[in-house]
Every structure is written in C-alpha cells, then in structure tokens.
Amino acid sequence: MRILLAEDEKELSNALVAILKHNNYSVDAVLNGADALDYGLSGNYDVIILDIMMPKMNGLQVLEKLREKGIHTPILMLTAKSEIEDRVIGLNMGADDYLSKPFAMGELVARIRAMSRRKSEFTPNLIKAGNISLNKENYELSNMDTSLRLGNKEFQMLEMLMTNPKRLISTEQFMERIWGYDAETEINVVWVYISYLRKKLATLDANVKIKAMRGLGYVLEVNE
Amino acid sequence: MRILLAEDEKELSNALVAILKHNNYSVDAVLNGADALDYGLSGNYDVIILDIMMPKMNGLQVLEKLREKGIHTPILMLTAKSEIEDRVIGLNMGADDYLSKPFAMGELVARIRAMSRRKSEFTPNLIKAGNISLNKENYELSNMDTSLRLGNKEFQMLEMLMTNPKRLISTEQFMERIWGYDAETEINVVWVYISYLRKKLATLDANVKIKAMRGLGYVLEVNE
DNA sequence: TTTCAACCTTAAATTAACTTTAATTATAAA
C-alpha cells in the first residue's frame, strides 16, 4: 500500500512517516501543496493524506485539482480545530475522510485502514495471473490446492508484476517504488527477491514466469 | 462489550465512562453529535448511548442518520426532563430505550444490560470455531469435556478472532478495539495475550490455531 | 480494613522470520 503524505510541519511529518512505514505502508512525504499535486497526479498512490494549511497551495486546492484531473484516490484531510468549516467544504469537494489535529496516531492508522477497506469493497483483493492468485490482505500466493505466504518485500514485487502483466518493470522502478529513491540498499536485493519469487512460483507449479530482459528489467509472462 | 457514549457534559461523561468500564464494558466517549455519528457508523459497538442535547448535531439527528445508514445497534437515548416530547420521537425513530436525566447510575447499567440481553435473544451467546466454543456471558472457553475461564482481555481478543475466523486482525486493531486509541499501553501486551490464549487453546486440545503473520497480524485457523 | 487471588502490564531474554550483503556461479550479447 502506497501513501502520499502532504504535511508541512517537518516534525509531525517525520513522525507520521515512521509510524506509517511501521504499519507496512510505503510512504512518500512532501512538504507543500504544489508538490502534493505533482505527486498525486502520478496516480501511484492508494491513499493521499493532505494537511489543509500548507505553503504554495492549500490542501483544499490540491484536493480540488486532483478530483478535477480525475484522480479518485481516497483522500484524508488533516484539519486544525479552527478549520472546522473547511472540513465540511472538503467533504463536499470529494475528500473521503477528515481528522482534526491533534489526533492520536492510532486513529490515523485506523482511518486509513477504513478508507482502503471501503475502497476494497469495490476492487477485489485478489490479483490473478495465469493459474495463480495473490491475496492483498494476507500476502498469500495460491494455486488451486496450495497456498503459501510471501514476505513483505516479496509481496510488493510480485504485486507490481502481477498488476500489470506483460509490462516491463525495470530494476530501478522496483527500487524506487519499494525501497524509495533515497534508499542506500544495494540494487542487488532486487535480483535476490526475483530469485526467491521464482522459486516460490515453481513450488506452486505456476504457469507464469518472471522473465528477465537483459539491461531493461523484468516482465511477467503467462503461458496458458 | 463495546459501548459508544455521546454526552457533551464533560463531568457526567467522565463519571459514566468510569462506571461503565468498571462494569467490564469498553467505552469510547465523544462529546458532540458529529463525532458520535462518525464513530457509530464504524459499526463497532454493541450499544450506543446518545444524549439528545449536544453540539453540532443533536442526538435525534444522529439516531436518524445511523438508522438510515443501516446501523441497527441498540441505542439508548438520554433526555432531560423538559425533552419528554423528544423521547416519543426518539422511540419512533428507532431508539431502543430512553432514560431521563437525572438518573441513577445503577439504572443506566441495568438498561444497558437489558438492551444487550434483548439483542442476544437473536444472536446466540456462544461462538463456535473448530472443536471449541466461547460463551459470551460467562467468558468460558470449552471443548467437549472441559471448560476454562478467560480473563476480560483474553476474552475480548479471542472473541475478535473467533467472530471472523480466517480473517486477519492486526495488532493495532486489537489495541484500538480493546484498549482504545488513546491508550498508553505498550503494544507488547497484545503479544502477551496471544501467548496466553495459545496456551489455553492447547490445554483444551483445540483444533484451532492462532497463526501469526509477521508484520500483518493474526488469523484464527481451523484444522478440521 | 486487611488480605488474597485474579487479572493486567511491563520488561527482558529468547526464538523465529524477514532483509540485506557479499561471494560465487551462470548466461546472454558483443
């Protein structure tokens, strides 16, 4: 699960990133409204958290632009107590939830869960490719008979591959999206996990293969 | 048993929370109608107590919205004497009981018990999973021969696991639901109780297992 | 009131699972 966090108070932002990561989310944090809009428009997120008071462009403006451009990602607004009015406006403009500061960290996590649950009522939690399927809730990879558990990193990689099969994904894309572009981790980990995944796909007799395209990246191939 | 209490008089609210907790209920207290609606919509409560006179949205409006959204949780309205009329309206709108202020604390508890008993005539008081069953009245966990008593926290955790077996429940969800958002308790406590529960399940030769999913939470697995 | 037992919470030590590094082996393209 990818989250975009737009919050200009550095300290709060850092704390939130730490907590969200701890809850298994991949987080990109930006410090102003303009960046929030840029990142949000990429459509790469499952949830967007917008503080209302931010430099360059406030949260409500960002919300408006995003919806205007057809981004339907669930959005949670953060409002200071004094901005109660804004919260009404925000909900009318297409925010999915709001939370007024100060809030308990646990509550934020709960709201995010609730929002993504609401979303997942519509979009199924199971990604299929060939004769296997991947459960996004419990990280289980299964064929007809058996199922087996993937680790966090394994899951994220396979998720990327399975959500757009036949599409090429470069090693750098894996790194950026899963480890973050500022990660100091060696690029080598990607190969390692590809290897693990192939082994697990083999145990399940999957008819999908992770094919390497030398110099370019990987593709998920389905052989029906 | 989870109770949502919506009452704007801080002092009364605090007193009620203390008493309800003392009676083994998990209580979330909110101070206005808008929050009451938010929390109530989560569907996480066994009983909702609504004061009628509240800021932002009054109790009757909350009641109406909740019923409108399909929340059938038993609701107890608190009315000032002068609002006798409201009480009629409330009952017509789907409240299950009312109590006029000032009231004796003992009476409140009695009414709550009565409401939840009424409810439990329909929903059985015994949750089953595999070869064991959990009695919601006396907190007893039993297999065919033996039965054994669970503590309050143990009970609530196992209840969550048994009411939706095969469904993943995160450590944070346990914390939120049993200890509350604002609890200062260490997350570790969840692990401790999981451990206690597993031990008790083992003594009963249960064919259900609490499986940990690292980083995600726990699932109750049944091996028939 | 005092005491006891049951329950709750914390802390710390251990175990297990996952992540990363690094060294080695294999493979495709020039």
Add this chain to the structure above:
DNA sequence: TTTATAATTAAAGTTAATTTAAGGTTGAAA
C-alpha cells in the same frame, strides 16, 4: 571468448514475535 549482467546461495544483520517472570492493580472475601 570475453565481459557485463543476472542468478543463486549462504551467512550476517535486523526486526518482529514469543515466552517467562515479576511487579502492580483491583475487587471480593475474611
């Protein structure tokens, strides 16, 4: 064949989960 890229594996590092023990609370019984 040579070289760079990719694959595999083992081992080291890290973090989450488990268990145990001990200290605190609280309520009921004496």
